[in-house]
Amino acid sequence: MNKRVAGGVLTQEKVQQLADQVRRWEENEVASFIKRAPERKTEFRTLGGFPVKRAYTALDAADTPLEDIGLPGQYPFTRGPYPTMYRGRFWTMRQIAGFGTAEDTNKRFRYLIAQGQTGLSVDFDMPTLMGYDSDHPMSHGEVGREGVAIDTLADMEHLFEGIDLERISVSMTINPSAWILLAMYVALAKKKGYDLNKLSGTIQADILKEYMAQKEFIYPIRPSVRIVRDGITFGARNMKRYNPINISGYHISEAGSSPLDEAAFTMANLITYMEEVTKAGVAVDDFAPRLAFFFVCQADFFEEIAKFRALRRVYAKIMKERFGARNPDSMRLRFHCQTAAASLTKPQYQVNIVRTSLQALAAVLGGAQSLHTNGMDEAFAIPSEEAMKLALRTQQVIADESNAGNVVDPLGGAYFVESLTTQYERGIFRILDEVDSRGGTIKLIEEGWFQRRIADFAYETALKKASGEKPVLGVNKFVEPDEKFDIELHPHDETSERRQIERLRRVRRERDNARVAQLLDRLVEAAKDESQNIMPVTIELVEAGASMGDIVEKLKGLWGTYRETPVF
Amino acid sequence: MNHDKQMIRVLIAKVGLDGHDRGVKIVARCLRDAGMDVIYTGLHRSPEEVVTAAVQEDVDVLGVSLLSGAHMTIFPALLKLLRERKAEDIIVLGGGVMPDEDVVKLKEMGVKEVLLQDTPPEQIVTTVRRLVAERGPR
Numbered sequence: 177m178n179k180r181v182a183g184g185v186l187t188q189e190k191v192q193q194l195a196d197q198v199r200r201w202e203e204n205e206v207a208s209f210i211k212r213a214p215e216r217k218t219e220f221r222t223l224g225g226f227p228v229k230r231a232y233t234a235l236d237a238a239d240t241p242l243e244d245i246g247l248p249g250q251y252p253f254t255r256g257p258y259p260t261m262y263r264g265r266f267w268t269m270r271q272i273a274g275f276g277t278a279e280d281t282n283k284r285f286r287y288l289i290a291q292g293q294t295g296l297s298v299d300f301d302m303p304t305l306m307g308y309d310s311d312h313p314m315s316h317g318e319v320g321r322e323g324v325a326i327d328t329l330a331d332m333e334h335l336f337e338g339i340d341l342e343r344i345s346v347s348m349t350i351n352p353s354a355w356i357l358l359a360m361y362v363a364l365a366k367k368k369g370y371d372l373n374k375l376s377g378t379i380q381a382d383i384l385k386e387y388m389a390q391k392e393f394i395y396p397i398r399p400s401v402r403i404v405r406d407g408i409t410f411g412a413r414n415m416k417r418y419n420p421i422n423i424s425g426y427h428i429s430e431a432g433s434s435p436l437d438e439a440a441f442t443m444a445n446l447i448t449y450m451e452e453v454t455k456a457g458v459a460v461d462d463f464a465p466r467l468a469f470f471f472v473c474q475a476d477f478f479e480e481i482a483k484f485r486a487l488r489r490v491y492a493k494i495m496k497e498r499f500g501a502r503n504p505d506s507m508r509l510r511f512h513c514q515t516a517a518a519s520l521t522k523p524q525y526q527v528n529i530v531r532t533s534l535q536a537l538a539a540v541l542g543g544a545q546s547l548h549t550n551g552m553d554e555a556f557a558i559p560s561e562e563a564m565k566l567a568l569r570t571q572q573v574i575a576d577e578s579n580a581g582n583v584v585d586p587l588g589g590a591y592f593v594e595s596l597t598t599q600y601e602r603g604i605f606r607i608l609d610e611v612d613s614r615g616g617t618i619k620l621i622e623e624g625w626f627q628r629r630i631a632d633f634a635y636e637t638a639l640k641k642a643s644g645e646k647p648v649l650g651v652n653k654f655v656e657p658d659e660k661f662d663i664e665l666h667p668h669d670e671t672s673e674r675r676q677i678e679r680l681r682r683v684r685r686e687r688d689n690a691r692v693a694q695l696l697d698r699l700v701e702a703a704k705d706e707s708q709n710i711m712p713v714t715i716e717l718v719e720a721g722a723s724m725g726d727i728v729e730k731l732k733g734l735w736g737t738y739r740e741t742p743v744f
Numbered sequence: 745m746n747h748d749k750q751m752i753r754v755l756i757a758k759v760g761l762d763g764h765d766r767g768v769k770i771v772a773r774c775l776r777d778a779g780m781d782v783i784y785t786g787l788h789r790s791p792e793e794v795v796t797a798a799v800q801e802d803v804d805v806l807g808v809s810l811l812s813g814a815h816m817t818i819f820p821a822l823l824k825l826l827r828e829r830k831a832e833d834i835i836v837l838g839g840g841v842m843p844d845e846d847v848v849k850l851k852e853m854g855v856k857e858v859l860l861q862d863t864p865p866e867q868i869v870t871t872v873r874r875l876v877a878e879r880g881p882r
Contacts, residue, residue: 302761302812306788314790317817318761391763391787432766518766522861555861556843557813631769638770642864651862665843668813742786744769 186238194235206230223476223646224435226599232591240598244489248584252492254485254597255585256543257508262581266294267539268546269571270347270512271564274299274323276672277679278334281324285339287561291568295546296377297347298335299323299558300357305392307353309725310676320672322558327680327723332360333367342370346377347422347512347546352394354381355407356724358420359714378419378468378512381407384445384617387740388626390427394728395735397618402706405452410711412463419468421449422512428626429472430518432634435483436600438472440607441626443490447608448617450499460499464506473539474516475531482593484511484542485585486600513544522555523650523659533570540580541587547571553663560666624743631744680723687721695720696730703734752876753803757785757794759822762812767839767861771807774865775872791818795825798834804876807837815842815850823854833882835875839863 186194220228229236244252249259258264271293273284285296300323303315309327310319319325326332336346341364350357358379365375383400386393393400404421411420425442429435446467453463471487473480491509495501515535520528529552536549549567551559559567574580587593614620621627640646647653695717702708717727756772758765765787776782783801785794798806806826810818819838826832838850838858847858856875859868 302814306761308761314761317814318812321813386763391765430766555841557841631773634766635770635773638774638865641862642866648862652864661844739788740786742765742769742784744772744784 186234191235191238194233198233198235222435222479222596223474224479226436226479226596228592228596232595234591236595237589237591240594244598244601245588245594251496251504251507252489253508254489255588257488257510257545259584261543261584262540262575263584266575266581267544267571268295268345268512269293269568269575270295270297270345270546270548271568272297272299272347272349272514272548273564274301275558275666276320276324276669277676278324278326278331279337280320280669280672282335282337282339284561284564285335288564288568289339289344291565292572293568295345295347296339297548298349300348300350301325304357304724305350305353307356307394307724307728309723310673310680312725316673319676321668325672325676326357326360327676327725328683328721329360329363329718330679330683330721331676332364336364341365341368341377342374348377348379351380351383351386351390351392352400353724353728354379355403355711355714356718356727358407358410359711360718362414362715363719372414372418373416375415376417378422379407380422380424380470382421382424382445382470384448384621385424385427385441387621387738388428388441388445389431389433389630391740393738393740395731396738397621399703399731399735400738401448401452401618403710404449405456406709406711408449408453408463408466409456409458410709411466412458419466420463422468422470423449424470426470426472426514428630429474429516431630432518432637433630434633435474435476435479436603437607437626437629437633439483439487439490439600440604440611442469442471443487443494443604443608444611444617446491447494447498454499460495460501461503461506464495464499464501465503465508469509469511471511471513472516473513473535473542473544475519475535477534477538478587478593478596480535480538481542481587482596482600484513484539484544485593485597486604487511488543489597489601490604510545512546512548513539513542514548515539515550517550517554520550520552520554521648521650522661524654524656525552525555525661525663527649528552528554529566529570532567533574536570537574537578537580540574541585543585553665556661556663557665560664562664624741627740628743683721683723691720692717692722692726695722696726699727699730700734703731752780752805752872753801754780754782754805754807754872755785755794755798755801755803756782756807756809757789757797758787758809759789759791759794759818760810760812760814761788762810762814763787764809764811764840767811768807768809770865771809771839771859771868774868778869780872791821791825795822795829795831798826799829799831803834804879804882805835805837805872807839809839810842811840813842815840816846819850819855820853833879835879837872837875 248256302318304326308315407420425438429438488509492507495507515532551563553563644652702710772784838855
C-alpha cells in the first residue's frame with residue numbers, strides 16, 4: 177500500500193513508521209532522561225497560549241497541505257508576497273518621528289535619511305490625531321508633545337521642506353482625522369508639481385481598530401467608516417502607488433490582546449472595509465492591491481513568525497474566496513512591522529536594544545516589507561536622536577551583517593513553524609466565523625466584545641508578570657533595586673506650542689474666510705450624500721487655508737461624536 | 745447613599761486626549777477585585793469633568809492615568825480645581841509613563857504617589873490602602 181496522506185508528503189507507511197518512532201522515543205529516551213533531569217515546566221506554551229510540544233516532526237508539518245505552503249510570491253503567499261524578497265531589496269527601514277513643530281520634525285527626518293533610513297514615517301501630536309487645532313482648550317499641554325503638530329497646509333509645507341516626495345515613501349500614522357492629512361498631502365504634492373501617481377506611501381486611516389484598541393475617534397462608527405471608504409476610493413482612482421489604508425493589528429496588541437486576536441481582529445476589520453468599498457461600486461481588483469497592513473512583532477520568536485506567515489495565507493484565501501479577487505496583487509498581504517513597545521522596560525533600559533533586535537529579526541524572518549524598531553528609551557519618553565540611531569542600526573546589522581535576508585522564508589518547512597502557522601490560520605478563521613455568527617464587526621464593537629477580550633488578556637498578562645510566570649528582566653527577574661537611570665531623554669521644547677499657534681493664527685488672518693465658509697457648507701452637503709466622496713472638497717478646503725479643527729468641528733455638527741462605554 | 749464605611753471608593757480617570765487605556769483598566773480591575781468601589785470615567789475627560797465627578801461621588805482616591813506627556817499641565821490643573829472645590833482630602837494618584845524628575849515635581853505639588861509602568865497589581869492595592877489609612881477617616 178503506498179497511498180499518500182498527510183498533505184501528500186508522506187506515504188501511509190512512512191506515517192506509521194514515524195509515529196512508531198516518536199512513540200518509542202518518548203517511552204525510552206525522553207522518559208528516562210526526564211526521570212534524571214525533569215523539564216523546567218510541565219507544560220510549555222507560546223506567549224499567546226498555544227501549547228508547544230517537546231519536538232516537532234514531519235508528522236506535525238504533514239497536517240498542512242503542500243499547496244498551502246507553496247512558494248514565495250505564489251498563492252497563498254505563506255512564504256512571502258514576492259518571489260525574491262530581500263534578495264532584491266531590503267525591507268524599508270522606516271523609523272517613525274514627530275515632535276514639536278513641522279520644522280523640528282523636518283530636522284529629525286533629514287537626520288534619519290542621512291543615517292541611511294529608506295522611508296519616512298510621521299508621528300502626529302494628540303491634538304492633530306484627534307482633530308483639534310493647536311489653540312483649542314483640549315490641546316493645551318499636548319501641542320507637539322508626542323508627535324508633530326499639524327493644523328494647516330502651511331505646516332505640511334514645512335514638514336517636507338527639502339524632501340523629494342516622488343523619491344521617498346511617507347507613512348502617516350493618523351486615523352479619525354486622516355482624510356484631512358491625506359488632503360493636505362495631495363494639496364502639497366499638487367503645489368509642488370508632483371505626479372500623484374508617483375507618490376508612494378501609506379496613511380493609516382484604520383478607524384475600526386481605534387474603537388477596539390487605540391481609542392482615537394471623533395465621530396460615530398458608521399460615518400467614520402464612510403470616511404475611510406472615501407479615502408480608499410479616492411486613492412484607487414488618483415494615486416496608483418499610494419496605500420490609502422494601513423489595517424493595523426499593532427495597536428490591538430499593544431492594548432493587550434493575544435497575538436491570535438491581533439491577527440484575527442485585523443482580518444475582521446479588513447472584511448468590513450472590503451464590504452464597505454465594494455458596496456460603493458469599486459471592483460475588488462481596482463483597490464485591493466493597495467491595501468496595506470501593520471502588525472506588531474512581539475517577543476515570542478517563532479510564534480510571531482508563524483503569525484505573519486498565517487496572516488498572508490488567511491488574507492489570500494479571504495480575498496480570493498470571500499471577495500472573488502482575481503489579480504494576485506489583491507491577494508498579496510504586504511505589511512509594516514513595529515517591534516513591541518509594551519515589551520520594553522524602564523529598569524535596565526539598555527536591555528531593550530536586545531529585546532528589539534530579536535523582535536526585529538523575527539519580523540524579517542516573517543517577511544515584513546517595512547520595519548520600525550523601537551528606541552531603548554521607549555518607557556521614558558518619545559525617542560531621542562541617539563536612541564533612534566541605535567534602533568536603525570539594529571535593522572542595518574540584520575540587513576548588512578547577519579545574512580538573514582539572503583534566503584527567502586528560511587524557516588519554511590520547519591516542522592514547528594509550519595505546524596504553528598497552520599494552527600494560527602485555523603485560529604484566525606475560527607474567530608472570524610464567530611464574528612460573523614455574532615452579527616459582524618461593527619455590532620461587536622458596539623457591544624464591547626473585542627474590547628472585553630483585549631482587556632481580559634491584558635489583565636491576565638499583568639497577573640502573569642506580577643507572579644513571575646511571565647519573566648520580564650529587570651522587572652520581576654534579575655531586579656536591581658538601586659538602579660539609577662543615566663539616560664539623556666528627548667527634551668520637550670516649551671516654545672513649540674506658542675510657535676505653532678502663531679502660525680495657525682497667521683494662516684487664519686491671511687485666508688479668504690468667506691471662501692472657507694462656503695467650502696465648509698459644500699463639505700457638509702457632500703458628507704450628507706453617501707454617494708459622494710468628501711475628499712475633493714476637503715482638498716479644496718485645505719488649499720484655501722482651512723484648519724483641521726475647522727473641518728472636524730463642522731462635521732461634528734452633522735454627525736455628532738462618539739463616546740465609548742468602557743469595559744474593564 | 746449609605747456606603748459601607750470600610751469600602752474604599754476610587755475614581756479612575758483618563759484626562760485629555762490620551763487614549764492609552766490598557767494600564768488604567770488593569771488598575772481599575774485589580775482595585776475592584778480587591779474589594780474597592782471603583783468608578784472609571786472612560787476616555788478624553790477634561791480636568792473639570794473629573795474633579796466634579798470625584799466630588800459628587802465622594803471618593804477617597806482619584807487616580808489619573810497619563811501616557812501623553814501632558815502630566816505637568818494636567819496634574820496642576822486637577823490639584824487647583826480640587827483646592828477650589830475644598831476637596832483636598834481626596835487622595836490624588838498618578839499613573840502612566842513619565843520621567844523620574846517629573847515624578848518628584850508631581851509629588852511636591854501634592855500628588856500622593858505615582859505608579860509607573862509594570863507596578864504589580866498587589867502593590868497598587870497596598871498603596872491605595874496605605875494612603876487611605878494614613879489620611880484617616882473623614
